[in-house]
Amino acid sequence: MTLIKTRRILSFAIFILFVLLFAGAEKMSAVLSGILPPLQFVPALLRTLTEPDVVFLAGLAFILLITMLFGRVYCSFLCPLGTLQDLLIAGSKRLGLRPAPSYAKPLNALRYGLLVLTVATALFGSLSLTCLLDPYSLAGRMLTHFLQPLAAHAYNLSILALKPFDLYLHPKQTTFIPLAVLATTGGFVLLVSVLALGHGRLYCNTICPVGTLLGLLSRASVFHLALDPKACLACRRCESACKAACLDPQTATIDMSRCVGCFNCLDACSSGVIRYQQRRRQPDTGRWSPSRRRFLLGGIAVASGFWALNANLREVPGVREAGANPPVTPPGSISAQRFTQTCTACSLCVSVCPTRVLTPTIAAFGISGLLQPKMNYEKSYCDYECDACGRVCPTGAILPIGLAEKKLTQIGEAELLKDICVVYVDDRNCGACGEVCPTHAIHFTEKETILYPEIDHQYCIGCGACQLACPTTPRSIVVHARGIHKKAREYVHPETSAGSGTTTGPDFPF
């Protein structure tokens, strides 16, 4: 099998697994979340930095190793956004839509600038740029925000069609994606598609910080693609086959920092002029290249700029607001600050959340945490018996604390507004909040057969079930975030009063 065929089969298989990870059934996602994200650069790196895990560390080492050995093959084999673009390009080629690409000069200022900016902002505590640009997270959002709801709607429609035949299936809940988030993800779909159809892998070579970073390593990869100028027939078939626009037949060079390792050129060259071989010591090593100088200068400028800005970062309006009134973050995220500094907004937790309480936001966490998800208690509640988000989160933003600890983790605190609660205002039974409270934090005191709700805050974990159940507008019981999560007290059921005894007497009370 040729390299190109191997690449096509492998990358397609991995892409399908990604689709199943984000849009498949719950159990499948749970299994795949332990396999695919460790092989993604940003999650592997973040997990290793924040919450070291041997699988993710191995994944990171593997990515770095294959890049140093073979170049940016990551971009053509493992990256779901890369394969998505390849599929788009292949599709348009088949339809005859795509013009034959030709060599293009690298946009060094842009690509290195974005890389430095992304790294610098991350170092200063904001993952916003990483959230926006990381290809894994971007692909995850595309699948979660568009494909998954589409699949759910299609499934529910097919259920409707079965109803007349007395065949009933449980419907699937569709995720609530705010319009602004949908527009943002849609914008990126458009950007990536337009770039892919017009210029091949331009997103990967100019915008993607992971691509640029791996490109730096690829410059010195052990194996590299080389064009033998003496044997070249100048047919330029390789140039029009190169998706990365990094092959220049005129100078007989292949820019390995931009080459995505698709091996299309090997296949295109009929005369075997292009070879994938071990790098020989290059004569120009150590030369002062202008692009490197610009990169270094730009990097220093941007880093120092951020250094100056950092002191005032918390004063940027969005950030300050989020700090004063942060949204509720999922159990296992420890604190809102830790969450925003670790989450890359891949939306995997959103896609597996069975109650769909996790909703992606635009800037609810301020500009330092764009697109990150929050617990949306106006739409749903956190299921007491579920810890799915922590089990799948690849970056460690939501730690897998286990169900027992999750049940005692106070992510928020309910507040009962007695001035609008119907029981207190009208002296009529309601009790909707207490019915659904899983921790017995809400209890009732009886006065003349009316049951008045009260909250015992030591038991409340802030799951939001009460807020969702409350019938008043605005709600009479609301959950406020706990900036730093706390441990709740475990409710101990009173000894049952000779309860389980069987009442066997033959008498009836009437």
Next chain:
Amino acid sequence: MAGERKFKRREILSRGLSLGIVAGGALILGKPDFLSAKEKSARIPDLVAVKNGEPDAMFKKAIELMGGMEQFVKKGQTVVVKPNIGWPRVPEVGANTNPLLVKTIVESCYAAGARRVYVFDNVVTPTPSNARNCYQLSGIENAARAARAIVVPVDNFSYREVRIPGGKTLKTADVHSLILDCDVFINVPVLKHHSSTHLTIAMKNLMGVVKNRMEYHLTGLDQCIADFCLYRKPDLNVVDAYRVLMSHGPSGPGNPRSADIQMKKTLLMSRDIVAIDAAAAKIFGREPESIGYIKIAHAQKIGNMNLRELKIVTYAM
């Protein structure tokens, strides 16, 4: 001593025999109308209470004392059996209707000639994932399917708005189309403690066929529960008081070992939804007048909570 307490066995036998002759005669003459409502009410007890048996055996005894399932389900009819499947809890917690009871009722309906038997409940937090959990953990989905029932999951689009004639607070309700379209409606609640209304029994169980439940909570829970019965009363109510959750209702604890359970091993059956709630309240240990919706429904003449005025047949196994 086991056996009837208020009626002698001979009396029951003669009643059963005469009923059989009447029914048989009616069939032979091809005049089922002969079994007129007047005649029927004279023979069918207002309330049947059975205790100290397993849920299936108690139901079989009760329906026999009631005059047989054929009194309620005719050949070719569609039936909706509405248990309480409100909570993601295993049967041992007592938060949902006993699955064996549901299965036995479905079987009994088919044996009486029902064409289709549907089992349905709108779970308390009606998200699809929670509904699936409730149907599965309660054991009702599997039990009902084993008896060939059509188990209908929760959705948002099967409801139609109806007017409640004479409703004081609840003027309209979005009712599940199964209830609107069925021939026979059998209400099978579980008796348990309830944090909002003290107890939940038969009337409260009907909140599971309407979509705008939050309107009840907002405008007056007890009054709305009573008002809904003015729209349609179930043709038969069967109260499961086999395993009774005495506190921390309606959900009960996730762990059955913490559940405050009393094994009352009792089953009630009646066409009068107020009477059956009153009798169940007594079994729980509360006076019917202390439960808001029972008192209101009695005042609105939906049924009779004065058990002394009713013809009650009891049986201890």
